[in-house]
Amino acid sequence: xxxxxxxxxxxxxxxxxxxxxxxxxxxxxxxxxxxxxxxxxxxxxxxxxxxxxxxxxxxxxxxxxxxxxxxxxxxxxxxxxxxxxxxxxxxxxxxxxxxxxxxxxxxxxxxxxxxxxxxxxxxxxxxxxxxxxxxxxxxxxxxxxxxxxxxxxxxxxxxxxxxxxxxxxxxxxxxxxxxxxxxxxxxxxxxxxxxxxxxxxxxxxxxxxxxxxxxxxxxxxxxxxxxxxxxxxxxxxxxxxxxxxxxxxxxxxxxxxxxxxxxxxxxxxxxxxxxxxxxxxxxxxxxxx
Numbered sequence: 001x002x003x004x005x006x007x008x009x010x011x012x013x014x015x016x017x018x019x020x021x022x023x024x025x026x027x028x029x030x031x032x033x034x035x036x037x038x039x040x041x042x043x044x045x046x047x048x049x050x051x052x053x054x055x056x057x058x059x060x061x062x063x064x065x066x067x068x069x070x071x072x073x074x075x076x077x078x079x080x081x082x083x084x085x086x087x088x089x090x091x092x093x094x095x096x097x098x099x100x101x102x103x104x105x106x107x108x109x110x111x112x113x114x115x116x117x118x119x120x121x122x123x124x125x126x127x128x129x130x131x132x133x134x135x136x137x138x139x140x141x142x143x144x145x146x147x148x149x150x151x152x153x154x155x156x157x158x159x160x161x162x163x164x165x166x167x168x169x170x171x172x173x174x175x176x177x178x179x180x181x182x183x184x185x186x187x188x189x190x191x192x193x194x195x196x197x198x199x200x201x202x203x204x205x206x207x208x209x210x211x212x213x214x215x216x217x218x219x220x221x222x223x224x225x226x227x228x229x230x231x232x233x234x235x236x237x238x239x240x241x242x243x244x245x246x247x248x249x250x251x252x253x254x255x256x257x258x259x260x261x262x263x264x265x266x267x268x269x270x271x272x273x274x275x276x277x278x279x280x281x282x283x284x285x286x287x288x289x
Contacts, residue, residue: 004062007148010139011055014132014155018047021128021158025121032118037165044125050084050154057081057147061241072280074241077147081202084150088157089195095161096188103178103185119173122166129159144242144278146205150198157191208238215276219246222275228252228264233287243280246272254288261286 022044029037057080063073133156140148164183171179210216220232233249250268252261265284272282 004058006139006143007058007145008055010136010148011051011058011151014136014151015048015051017128017132018044018051021125022048025125028117028121032115032121032169034115034118034121034165034169037118037121037169044158047151047154047158050087051151053080053083054147054151057083058145071240072243074243074280075206077145077241078202078205081146081150082199084147084154085195085198085202088150088154088198089192091157092188092191092195095164095184095191099182099184099188103182118169119166122162122169125162126159126166129155129162133159146198146202146242149201153191153194153198157187157194160187160190163187205239205241208240211237211239211244215244219248219272219275222271223248223250223268226264226267226271228256228260229268230289240280242278244276244278246279246282247285248272248282249285249287251287251289 022041025037025041025044028034029041057077061072061074061077061080063069065072133152136148136152136155139145140152164187167179167183211219216235216237219237220235223229223232223235230251230253233251234247235249236247238245248268250265252264256264265286269282269284272284273279
């Protein structure tokens with residue numbers, strides 16, 4: 001499947017990018033005397049695991065239907081997205097907890113002040129991770145992948161945590177040690193919101209939520225373009241992973257033969273499926289006028 005190959009290519013590229021950043025930030029943290037940067041390097045290492053989860057989820061969800069899964073495996077990607085969102089949430093809680101505890105205890109002591117190399121590393125990390133976010137999110141929207149959207153937000157959370165590292169390192173160099181803790185708490189709230197949104201979207205696709213009103217109205221318009229369709233009696237849609245199922249009832253002239261009615265229904269079926277690349281199946285029922 002083309003979309004799974006695209007996702008795999010993007011995921012492998014981001015794994016290599018995270019591996020580079022992890023080693024780069026770890027070395028700069030050690031030689032630049034920055035504990036914040038060392039923690040940030042560990043965060044980048046967790047992104048490698050997250051991307052591996054994405055690859056597994058997309059690989060399973062792209063499998064063809066079988067005797068045990070007649071409707072396909074698309075929902076497995078939703079599970080992968082939920083796992084990633086939970087990891088994202090736990091990461092943010094750890095960042096926020098560390099910031100609060102340091103703020104409460106007032107423990108801002110350092111053996112040595114951070115150096116300029118730590119500051120440069122934080123800036124490089126922010127730029128690279130933000131580029132990785134846009135790179136992954138662009139593909140995620142293109143193939144409608146929840147797990148890749150979650151992974152993209154993992155990249156952005158790393159960029160945001162690097163901003164915290166930058167503030168912490170810069171503040172420590174200027175003597176304002178509390179700035180690192182304040183930044184950590186703000187970062188925690190931003191990432192928690194992203195994790196909540198990802199889980200909500202994935203859960204909607206697990207419980208057969210309907211498409212948005214704009215998509216439904218567009219499908220109605222497409223069906224009405226077919227000659228012989230008098231009106232739309234009913235239309236139901238449901239999200240199934242990153243795919244859509246459509247059930248539509250059309251009203252036609254009651255004097256038509258079964259074959260004529262079937263031909264109209266077939267045209268509606270083909271036109272609706274061709275109108276949206278994410279529609280997996282459309283069921284058409286003909287009602288007499």
